[in-house]
Amino acid sequence: MTINQDLCVKKGRGRPKLFDREAALDKALELFWAHGYEATSLSDLVNATGAKAPTLYAEFENKEGLFRAVMHRYIEKFTAQRNAALACPESCVAKGIENYFRSTAACFTDREKPAGCFFICTSTVLSASSGEIAEMLKTKHHSQEETLEAFLLERQVKGELSAATDTRALSKYLTCVLQGMSVRAREGATREELDGIIDTMMQLWPMLAGVCQITTKKTA
């Protein structure tokens, strides 16, 4: 009986009935995150997911389609979770920002996954021929800064931030620190080290909000 089942699996052709799309996406996500878009070959993806190449083609059309699905999986698994930390209505603006940064530090340094931010890691080196992938990553990654700015604006409307605060300049500065944290995590920084940087930033927070004023020269 066992032998027959083995033979059946080995001889089976076409799309397996039990293709686990989410598990395959998680494996593919790990590969792209660790090695980037171009250095990850279809053969790497076949090996890691355990799916056959025709199955992957049937599900995702091509490598670019698989990458797009992987990007959405990352957003669903990690970005949404961090955004929830930010948006908790019970938190004051400073606490919301701190929660977002701590949650990001935890994600960047989780040893179960590649270090750093998926968007930064996959977009740093792309050949000219991957222009569409580059554009897609840039747009999605930019949405992090937009999320921060929308949060700051919302809290400004509620009176938690001075009306003079330049929420765009402030969100640019905050995103720059997050991006630096991704680089540090990729180079081996621990959660504790990133938390040290967040400690420094949160101590500066009251002055930071005061420094970014709409009277200062706006950055593009």
Next chain:
Amino acid sequence: MTINQDLCVKKGRGRPKLFDREAALDKALELFWAHGYEATSLSDLVNATGAKAPTLYAEFENKEGLFRAVMHRYIEKFTAQRNAALACPESCVAKGIENYFRSTAACFTDREKPAGCFFICTSTVLSASSGEIAEMLKTKHHSQEETLEAFLLERQVKGELSAATDTRALSKYLTCVLQGMSVRAREGATREELDGIIDTMMQLWPMLAGVCQITTKKTA
């Protein structure tokens, strides 16, 4: 006469007499910087430098040797220049830091070269087989943070910074902002946008030095 010269060039074999090592390194630097270590093939390097493969092998042994020479060329051309901006003895500590950041922003956004920091761009995606390259990049890149810390310590000894300032925590925070600036430049930020972030950071400087105190928990 002209025809004979052309024939001579076309028929010439072996190492050309006029191999311009520095020009070849500059071309190779641009390729590695834009596309990373692994996505840059020997054939790309041959095309870009105009040198024949045997010439490159004779000069640099292999791709790794060429990459090592390229890394030193980058340090010689760009890192040394930024360190000079930092170390100007006439500048106060804040001015030294600001000069270093402005010089770095100029380097990251110079349209004549690939955007961002060479070390970050080339080290973000490396396969497990490039462990030695990864280690080399990490060590050299870490020296930026050490340069900043040495500068802060030197100015602390001169009394320009309080004895209570945790120069290590401060240099970690500053490096994090620089690393974020590299990511932003890579994603298309202009010099003006990076200067806006530096404006914010320099306005925070007096509080920043005060916030990083040796009494706070040291990060590793």
